[in-house]
Amino acid sequence: MVMPIILQKDRKIISAVKCLDPPFELPQELNITSLVSTKKISNLSKFPQFSLNPAPDTSRDLKEWGIFLNFLHKYDKVAIINFQKYKFFILPPSIASESSPVNVAYEIDNTCSVDTHPRDYESVECGGPNTAKDLKFPPRAEDHVNLFTAETCNEFQSRLPVKNFIRVDPSYLKTLGQVHSGWIFGGIAELVDNSRDAKATKMDIFVDLINLKKSGKDVPMLSVIDDGNGMNHAEVMKMVSFGHKQSDKDDKDHIGKFGVGFKTGAMRLGRDVLVLTQTTNSRSLAFLSQSLNEGKDNIEIPIVSYCRHGQRMEVDLSMQSEALAKYNLKAIKEFSPFNKYLIGEKAALFGGGTGTQIYIWNLDEWGSKYCLEWHDGLKGGSSFHQGDILISSKRIRSRPGQISQKVPLDYSLRAYLEVIFLVPRMKISVQGTLVKSRPLGNFLTQIVIETDNILGRPVELILGFSQLEWEQANCGMFLYWHGRLIEAYKRVGGMIHNADVGRGVIGVVNVTNLMVCIFQFNFVKYLT
Structure with missing residues (x-):
């Protein structure tokens, strides 16, 4: 017997409907969350489809069904339904009448967050390998927030004509951090890149102590806060996904290209990270956590999204059910230092504007200490008493021919951020003190500029002398992408073999789309 499905709009009943040949067991209620023009949705014809037939219980339902279809037909609209990992598209009928069926296209979210631990509210039953009907939906979306276990997710996906899926073991989060294993500031640089790409004008980076509820201990937490454009729900999903395609539009100043920087950077710095981001009309929380996923078979990333209603932010039910939002928020509170009061306090930092806040704790360790150490500096002190975040080992990076042990850039975040950008466009503070940008091209003497056209692209190489670098016995190329x-202090030519060759000489070049070796000839020529 085919059970009727209640079709609703904004939780108001339109009519009961039936699906005579469903591709999988449908929920007993489908709630339309939005109506959009067919011109705004492409490739719907490529999605699998099924049909819904009217099954009205009353004359009122019959009339409402006709009105609904006539609206879709007349205005060429598609009705969208979000349910768990599904998105349904009710297509406009070619003929609208009280007895007409409609076609429904559907897709399944490629990011299947799963948790292998059964919960009290789970009612999934999984039958034999060829019994799709045994995958049961609960009676209402609100009563069920995380439908699939790992086994049912994999089995269900294998039966549907959709793209292939992958499972990601939680250990992969730790693996991501190994990208910057050689230098922990590479992880911070990834977060700085994202803020710059978001058109931020200011950024605060600092470490302070916060209490962990589970252990009762005060632990350090790294905070990275900017006033950029923020991210909506779709953009947050991209950020926490494991790589994604960038837009085809050409933005020469855009640094991020492959969609992996946030994950590699955050997981290098610590085990757990919370992202709080706000746009003009939305706010989202995302939690990427090794602690939450410990012992699981697949990575779960709780996300809660809100949309603006007047002066308030309310749960965006077009992106998730209310129950799913509550479950995700509960997971965040349980496995992080953030309760609703602290989240509210941090959200207030936006002040009605936009931006992104990143909080990282359970920081990476070095021996019996943390890899990072931090100093707030002295208020009213000289420039030598400014706050800073340091790499605990204070180890100088190895470079061929280098004899100097005075390379603050290698272990001082403040020194690194002074020269991180060729053209500074963002004010950055470390431990509450503004970093004074030092674009190298403006701090050299005896400057020589070499220009040329290589592969049809203009190239500019700035060479000059720095008294400070001479005193510290440093030299080399600063490469910008x-x-x-x-890359800093990259030695070329004779300076690789003799530390005194080129002492104090600094080269500055933007090597975007070019090979470093192209510039070696001109640089060696200048030294000789």
Whole structure:
């Protein structure tokens, strides 16, 4: 017997409907969350489809069904339904009448967050390998917030004509952090890149202590806060996904390209990270956590999204059910230092504007201490008493031919951020004190500028002398990619074999889309 489905709009009943040949067991209620023009949705014809037939219980339902279809037909609209990991698209009928069926296209979210631990509210039953009907939905979306276990998710996906899926073991989060294993500031640089790409004008980076409820201990937490554009729900999903395609639009100043920087940077710095981001009309929380996922078979990333209603932010039911939002928020509170009061306090920092806040705790360790150490500096003190975040080992990076042990950039975040951008466009503070940008091209003497056209692209190489670098026995190339420093004190030519060759000579070049070796000839020529 085919059970009727209640079709609703904004929780108001339109009519009962039936699906005679469903591709999988449908929920007993489908609630339309939005209506959009067919011109705004592409490739719907590529999605699998099924049909819904009217099954009205009363004349009122019959009339409402006809009105609903006539609206879709007349205005060429698609009705969208979000349910768990599904998105349904009710297509406009070619003929609208009280007895007409409609076609429904559907897709399944490619990011299947699963938790292998059964919960009290789970009612999934999984039958044999060929019994799709045994995958049961609960009676209402609000009563069930995390439908699939790992086994049912994999089995269900294998039966549907959709794209292939992958499972990601939680250990992969730790693996991501190994990208910056050689230098922990590479992880912070990834977060700085994201803020710059978001058009932030100011950024605060600091470490302070916060109490962990589970252990009762005060632990350090790294905070990275900017006033950029913020992210909506779709953009947050991209950020926590494991790589994604960038827009085809050409933004020469955009640093992020592959969608992995946030994960590699955050997981290098600590085990757990909370993102709080706000746009003009939305706010989202995302929790990427090794602690939450410990012992699980697949990575779960709780996300809660809100939309603006007047002066208030309310749960965005077009992006998640209310129950799913509550479950995700509960997980965040349980496995992080953030309760509703602290989240509210942090949200107030936006002050009605936009931006993104990143909080990282359970920081990476070095021996019996943390990899990072921090100093707030002295109020009213000289520039030598400014706050800073340091790499605890204070180890100098190895470079061929280098004899100097005075390379603050290698272990001082403040020194690194002074020269991180070729053209500074963002004010950055470390431990509450503004970093004074030092674009190298403006701090050299005896400057020589070499220009040329290589592969049809203009190239500019700035060479000059720095008294400070001479005193510290440093020299080399500073290479920038999309305006951000990727290599410092890179030695070329004779300076690789003799530390005194080129002492105090600094080269500055943006190597975007070019090979570093192209510039070696001109640089060696200048030294000789």
